[in-house]
Amino acid sequence: MILNEIFDNIYVLNLKESIDRKNHIETEFKRVNITKYNFFEATPYYSDEVKDLMNSNFVKKFPNCFRCNKKRCDCENNYLTPFQIANWCSFINIFKDIIKNDYKFVLLCEDDIVFTSQCNRIINKLLSINTFKQYNIDMNKPLLIRMGTAFNPYNHNSKDEPTFIKNFSLCNPCFAINKNMAIIYLYYLKIIDYHSDIYFHKKIPKNIKGIQYFTMYPYPVYELSFVKEKQKFESLIRPKNEFRRIEYKEFLFLTTNTFLEKFIISYSKKINLDIGVENINFNGNINNFILLNEKEKLQYYFEYKILFIDNFYDDIKILYNIIKYNESYMKKYNLYIKKINEIYNENIQYIENNENLLKNIIIFYNYLLKFFESNKNIIKININNIDNINMSKIFNSNILKNEINKYIEYKKILLTKNELSDSDIDNIII
Numbered sequence: 557m558i559l560n561e562i563f564d565n566i567y568v569l570n571l572k573e574s575i576d577r578k579n580h581i582e583t584e585f586k587r588v589n590i591t592k593y594n595f596f597e598a599t600p601y602y603s604d605e606v607k608d609l610m611n612s613n614f615v616k617k618f619p620n621c622f623r624c625n626k627k628r629c630d631c632e633n634n635y636l637t638p639f640q641i642a643n644w645c646s647f648i649n650i651f652k653d654i655i656k657n658d659y660k661f662v663l664l665c666e667d668d669i670v671f672t673s674q675c676n677r678i679i680n681k682l683l684s685i686n687t688f689k690q691y692n693i694d695m696n697k698p699l700l701i702r703m704g705t706a707f708n709p710y711n712h713n714s715k716d717e718p719t720f721i722k723n724f725s726l727c728n729p730c731f732a733i734n735k736n737m738a739i740i741y742l743y744y745l746k747i748i749d750y751h752s753d754i755y756f757h758k759k760i761p762k763n764i765k766g767i768q769y770f771t772m773y774p775y776p777v778y779e780l781s782f783v784k785e786k787q788k789f790e791s792l793i794r795p796k797n798e799f800r801r802i803e804y805k806e807f808l809f810l811t812t813n814t815f816l817e818k819f820i821i822s823y824s825k826k827i828n829l830d831i832g833v834e835n836i837n838f839n840g841n842i843n844n845f846i847l848l849n850e851k852e853k854l855q856y857y858f859e860y861k862i863l864f865i866d867n868f869y870d871d872i873k874i875l876y877n878i879i880k881y882n883e884s885y886m887k888k889y890n891l892y893i894k895k896i897n898e899i900y901n902e903n904i905q906y907i908e909n910n911e912n913l914l915k916n917i918i919i920f921y922n923y924l925l926k927f928f929e930s931n932k933n934i935i936k937i938n939i940n941n942i943d944n945i946n947m948s949k950i951f952n953s954n955i956l957k958n959e960i961n962k963y964i965e966y967k968k969i970l971l972t973k974n975e976l977s978d979s980d981i982d983n984i985i986i
Contacts, residue, residue, distance in 0.1 A: 558679060558680045558683055559590055559663060560589075560590060560591055562661065563661055563663045563732070564659040564662055565594060565659050565662045565663075566594065566662070566663045567593075567594060567650055567653075567662060567663065567664050567665065568593055568596065568665050568667055569596055569646055569664070570595050570598055570667040572598075572600075573600075574667065576789070577668055577789060578595065580668065580780075580788070580789075581665070581667045581668070581669070584670060588675060588676075593665075596650055598643075598646040598792075599642045599643075600642060601641075602638070603645075605645050606642050606645060609641055609644075609645065610636075610638065614748060615636055615641060615747070615748045616747060617635075618857055619802075619859075621634035622634065622635065622636055622750055628804050632800060632801065633794070633801060634801040636751070637794075639794065639795065640752070643752050643793050647664075648742070654735055654738040655739060659735055660695065661695065661733075661734045662732065662734075663703075663731075665729070666728065666729045666730070666779060668779050668780040668781045669777050669779050670777065670786075671776060672774070672776055672777070674776070678772055678774055679703070679772070679776050681718040682772050683701075687720070691720055691770065693770075695734055696736070697736060697766060697768055698737040698740045699732075699733060699768045699769075700731065700733050700767065701732040701733075701769075701770050701771075701772065702772065703731055703772050703775065704730030704775060704776065704777025704779060705725050705729060706779060707778040707779075707782075708778075711773065711775045712774060713774070714774040716773065718772065718774065719773055720770035720773070722771070724762060725757060725775075726753035726758070727757055728753040729777060729779035730779075731757070744760060799854070802855060803836070803856050803857070805838075805856055806829070806839045806840055806860065807829065807831060807839055807840035807841075807858060807861075807862065808840055808845055808858040808862070809840065810846070810863040810864070810928060811842070811863070811864045811865075812865045812866060812921070813866065813874045813875050814843075815874050815878060815970070816866060816939070817833075817843060819960060819963040820842060820864060822962075823952075823955055832844070840858060845858075846892070847895055861933055862934070862937060863935065863936045865939070866940065870967060870971065872918060872976070873971055873974050874967065874970065875921065876917055876976055877970060877973075879907055886907055886908070889920070890906045896923045896924065899927065904923065907920065914980065914981070935950075939960045939963065942957055
């Protein structure tokens with residue numbers, strides 16, 4: 557096949573662990589007599605390169621949805637996933653390698669492609685000196701030639717005479733570029749705000765003057781990870797059981813004791829917020845979100861994370877009273893202890909109705925504060941200084957203050973029955 561002679565390099569993008577795909581492409585290239593090619597190690601989604609990029613301003617963050625620009629939408633994929641960013645990294649690294657090695661003309665192949673039965677007549681005709689002259693193709697100007705995309709019988713099985721068409725097919729599975737095109741891709745990449753194939757095959761060719769872009773028709777190549785009737789491999793950009801959307805919520809409310817939680821729920825109801833206790837409802841959740849596993853947490857975005865905290869001594873006394881005399885609350889706080897032990901690799905004892913109860917509650921409480929302080933963007937509200945806080949943009953201040961004042965009054969009643977003093981707590985701390 558003419559591909560062996562016309563390209564300076566044929567790149568095959570392959571993850572190190574994808575042995576099945578590597579075996580497939582080696583067999584496929586041997587079948588169509590492609591002998592000169594090099595594997596280029598793809599970037600895995602779990603790499604530091606991907607993590608660093610996703611934490612930078614170079615990648616568009618949710619919210620809003622990168623597709624429709626809404627906070628709440630029905631888009632099946634509304635944020636750029638680590639798998640999509642890994643795909644970006646792989647191609648960016650290839651473009652840099654092209655420039656570094658001063659390759660004039662290269663072919664980029666993903667490792668799941670198949671050449672059609674008529675690939676030779678299409679490729680040999682279109683990648684020829686005569687055809688390049690016919691279309692006034694200048695190798696000194698940026699050039700993109702698309703060759704393969706998801707399988708479509710109309711595009712791949714046509715018996716029409718091979719020709720170059722001008723469209724914006726998403727041909728990441730197989731496309732050819734020259735060095736100048738690699739330079740263009742990198743130069744105009746100011747932010748990653750969509751998936752890569754839209755940028756390579758639509759945004760740049762459509763918006764940058766001087767780009768020579770063509771698509772082979774009929775298409776000589778298709779891939780095996782997308783269309784079900786041809787699927788041989790699982791997609792590495794959208795794997796099964798990996799979530800591809802984030803649920804937008806307004807509020808995550810957090811409290812340092814469960815008694816305070818009741819008044820924040822009351823406040824939410826009075827201003828018509830649908831805030832869940834056990835579940836994450838339409839507008840958000842109070843406290844229970846922190847019990848989710850880390851993967852589950854990634855599925856939610858909260859516009860505001862707000863921690864309501866009482867003074868240390870009252871919090872400890874309330875926790876002591878609630879836990880000692882209410883088994884259901886004891887079970888709930890033990891779930892928090894389990895989570896804290898997981899996060900900090902600690903072995904805090906579970907809270908039980910025993911002689912070590914107070915000591916254990918104090919240890920638990922300090923770790924709870926540490927957990928809250930380690931989470932970024934949490935707005936901390938000390939209920940004892942509420943008059944000094946400007947909350948007008950987030951809260952209905954009058955209703956919130958009223959609920960907190962009710963909490964303080966009920967708390968006084970609760971603490972009159974309390975068997976602990978500040979000195980009892982101090983003795984444990986010392």
